[in-house]
Amino acid sequence: xxxITTKPRHLRGEALIKxxxxxxxxxxxxxxxxxxxxEFKMTADGKDYDVTTNSKGIGFIDKEFLHDxxxxxTEVKTLDGYVLYTAPVKGKIKAGETIxxxxxxxxxxxxxxxxxxxxxxxxSESEKQGKSVYDKVPLTNVTFD
Numbered sequence: 485x486x487x488i489t490t491k492p493r494h495l496r497g498e499a500l501i502k503x504x505x506x507x508x509x510x511x512x513x514x515x516x517x518x519x520x521x522x523e524f525k526m527t528a529d530g531k532d533y534d535v536t537t538n539s540k541g542i543g544f545i546d547k548e549f550l551h552d553x554x555x556x557x558t559e560v561k562t563l564d565g566y567v568l569y570t571a572p573v574k575g576k577i578k579a580g581e582t583i584x585x586x587x588x589x590x591x592x593x594x595x596x597x598x599x600x601x602x603x604x605x606x607x608s609e610s611e612k613q614g615k616s617v618y619d620k621v622p623l624t625n626v627t628f629d
Contacts, residue, residue: 503548528555
């Protein structure tokens with residue numbers, strides 16, 4: 485999931501501002517807490533920029549782009565324990581504003597498959613070998629907590 489918000493910047497005098505900025509915000513999908521250290525490739529005007537989120541989960545470059553310039557953020561590295569957000573997120577620069585493209589990361593979920601066996605005494609093999617021999621037999625209808 486992603487969203488776009490804008491924050492107006494103050495105008496000085498009667499000057500017409502024709503540029504704006506962008507930033508990316510990265511949050512934990514379950515807790516809503518900011519994620520620091522997530523790396524992105526930001527593309528604008530045919531150029532790529534490396535962006536890393538700070539302690540507030542915000543990543544940005546200190547560069548202004550012309551109004552209506554399309555920017556794309558692609559997550560290239562996330563934190564351990566999280567699923568990489570692979571879909572590029574796009575937005576358009578708004579003159580005099582900073583747009584924020586916000587994305588949430590899900591934690592990795594795992595599945596564990598267990599296999600339980602029991603040992604069954606094999607009398608005929610034990611007699612042949614002169615020692616106790618046990619065969620391993622899969623257990624059925626076993627549940628794990």
